[in-house]
Amino acid sequence: MVKGLKLKAFPVKTAVSLLLAALLVFNLAGCSGGGKEPAAESDAAFNKEGLPIVNEPVTLDVLTVRWGNMGDTFLQNQWLKDLEKQTNVKINWQIMSSNDWGEQKSIMLASGTLPDIIFGDIVFSDSDIVNNLSYFRPLDEYIDQYMPNLKAAMEETPEMKQMSTFPDGKIYSLPARLPSRPESSIQPIINKTWLDKLGLDVPDNTEELYQVFKAFKEQDPNGNGKADEIPVSGSGDISVDLYNPFGITDINANSMMVVDGEPVFYPITENYKEAIKWAHQLYAEGLIDQEVFTQDNTMLTAKQQNPDVPLVGFSNQWVPDAVFGKWKDQYIAIPPIAGPDGKRYQGGEPGGLSLRRNQLLITTSNEHPEVSARWADQFYTNEASIQNFWGAIGTVIKKNDDGTYTLMNPPEGTSADAWYWDQSVRDFGPKYVSPSFEGNIILDETTGDGLKLVIDKLGSDYVTTPFPNVMYSAEEFQELPTLTTDIDGYVSTTRAKWITEGNIDQEWDAYVNKLNEMGLERLLQIRKDAYKRYTSAK
Known part of the structure; x- marks a missing residue:
């Protein structure tokens, strides 16, 4: 029995559900006019190092959730546009609103039909993932073989690996370290x-x-x-x-x-x-x-x-x-x-409020896991991360000749925080500064x-x-x-x-x-x- 302690001074799969699931999957696949790539694309040459990641374009379905009615303005981020050109990996973004995601999430998990990549910890909680592990790929080997940026980040900041390790000892979701976060x-x-x-x-x-x-x-x-x-x-x-x-x-x-x-x-x-x-x-x-x-x-x-x-x-x-x-x-x-x-x-968090997990998951239905891992790894550089937290260089960030980066002032009548959310994926998705x-x-x-x-x-x-x-x-x-x-x-x-x-x-x-x-x-x-x-x- 737990006694009152003195705290010291201290620093469901029904037919309807399945029908709704089918409608949801149809809707998601149609968000940007396409579903999976033709089977021939799976034979596209894959490059383990350097860019492009593939010699012929591959499309990945990526699901993310945004707060309220934020919408898809972040897709105008120039870094994201450049990433598609540089990697030959095209993204079919499936953007949902947090307002009605709870019901849609239950339908998706009941159907077992998921997109290639889950982007951001707002999509699935720990329990969603742990109770549906068969939907997600263990990522340890992918990190070791295809993700040098993340691997280096985990070596520099071991807490990233610590917080991403599931009870079975494997990593199913990728972490993030946000920049310039306070301790309190x-x-x-x-x-x-x-x-x-x-x-x-x-x-x-x-x-x-x-x-x-x-x-x-x-x-x-x-x-x-x-x-x-x-x-x-x-x-x-x-x-x-x-x-x-x-x-x-x-x-x-x-x-x-x-x-x-x-x-x-x-x-x-x-x-x-x-x-x-x-x-x-x-x-x-x-x-x-x-x-x-x-x-x-x-x-x-x-x-x-x-x-x-x-x-x-x-x-x-x-x-x-x-x-x-x-x-x-x-x-x-x-x-x-x-x-x-x-x-x-x-x-607060001693050391800062910067570390997050469940920022990216690769599903078992994904036919291009290696490509997906290499694509995700591009987010784990300093310049990529600041552009995915605040906005692109040249739009929100000015890159100075001395190697520093200055955040520009938001448009008149717009708060800085609202501008950052408008121009970037902000808190969501993989990143490391x-x-x-x-x-x-x-x-x-x-x-x-x-x-x-x-x-x-x-x-x-x-x-x-x-x-x-x-x-x-x-x-x-x-x-x-x-x-x-x-x-x-x-x-x-x-x-x-x-x-x-x-x-x-x-x-x-x-x-x-x-x-x-x-x-x-x-x-x-x-x-x-x-x-x-x-x-x-x-």
């Missing part, structure tokens, strides 16, 4: 204009933050004569970032942390209990948005971007201009708030990724060690959904109740006992086993 993730953001109007200093600790929240609530800092200010808001559950001062950091939203080298389920720790008491005090005094557990993101955004006056005083965001629209210049990032123990804690190369990249420190790196200096010294993005086996994935659905649901419901109503001390023991009855001990064992595999992978 979400920073405290506060309305500096409000502070100045009320003659208040930037809060340093939880007591000072409490006093600032009270002043925001009671002293009309937006100056409209109404008591409409919301000191801190959110959507759904209270953001875990509000608990950072109590040593609770959870960038993966799985209720896990690593404490003294051991995985810990923090919702049963004393630190968590104290954080909930703090949140309840704020809620009870009207300092937390009273609609926080009922509003959706649309309602929250309407408050953050209220057209008449700013309404929200404090938030946790990537950068200050991420959500506040016309009011963005009133907000600044501040250092992590010190907790009752006098220490600061910041969510060597740590030593990053010094050649010149970023505008007033916006986008450059601004984030400046802000990162406020919290990078306080970044804690997160529970890593471990890989689970097929057997573990069979158990996890039931365990996490019950346990996570109970934790979330109880947390909302305690924040709005209180009584955590009186109900704590019964809460921990209930979690044990739900199988918390088994959940922890699964996660500890996966953690051990992850940390021992070579």
Whole structure:
């Protein structure tokens, strides 16, 4: 039985489905006017080294998913256009929207009919892959024989191989290392204009933050004569970032942390209990948005971007201009708030938020796996990677005579981040920027990724060690959904109740006992086993 721990201070195949699957596959194959290449193309001369990869053109079907309605503007990236000419590998891009991909994904996996290549970790999750391994090729030999760029990257950054190794010891998906990523993730953001109007200093600790929240609530800092200010808001559950001062950091939203080298389920720790008491005090005094557990993101955004006056005083965001629209210049990032123990804690990844897996998979239906591997390897150079993260040289990036690269300013009225997504595959797909190369990249420190790196200096010294993005086996994935659905649901419901109503001390023991009855001990064992595999992978 798992007891309440004290956390120390620490840095379905139905006929309908098959019909829908057939329609989906037909639709995907028709996206760019073609399906597989004629069988004769499989005899095209393949070059193990150099370019072109094949002497006669070969077409590969590549499926990727984009956020919302982003569409296919990234195909105008000149590097991608040049890649087709240089390699003789033509890409039939099959671009889906994340808005309806969930249902389409289930249909595709049920049908077993997949394109040649899966591009980007938004397409399939770990469980999708592990539970359908017969659809994907092990890539170890392809990496060794045909992917010198990736092989060198894995030697320089061993964590890339570590995080890509599946429970059976093989690599099925390719990783990425993104350039110029910060160590810390979400920073405290506060309305500096409000502070100045009320003659208040930037809060340093939880007591000072409490006093600032009270002043925001009671002293009309937006100056409209109404008591409409919301000191801190959110959507759904209270953001875990509000608990950072109590040593609770959870960038993966799985209720896990690593404490003294051991995985810990923090919702049963004393630190968590104290954080909930703090949140309840704020809620009870009207300092937390009273609609926080009922509003959706649309309602929250309407408050953050209220057209008449700013309404929200404090938030946790990537950068200050991420959500506040016309009011963005009133907000600044501040250092992590010190907790009752006098220490600061910041969510993030020691060494940076740059490493990703599942960025490219080669399916077993792919008739040109060697060609596909060599094509993917072209993405693993520094110049290829920066052009696939921000945009092409000459469009978004200026290559200077001294070997440096300068990011150009976005068009008027467009944010830097939106421009990068428009011009590149951005976070998705294989890429690798060597740590030593990053010094050649010149970023505008007033916006986008450059601004984030400046802000990162406020919290990078306080970044804690997160529970890593471990890989689970097929057997573990069979158990996890039931365990996490019950346990996570109970934790979330109880947390909302305690924040709005209180009584955590009186109900704590019964809460921990209930979690044990739900199988918390088994959940922890699964996660500890996966953690051990992850940390021992070579």
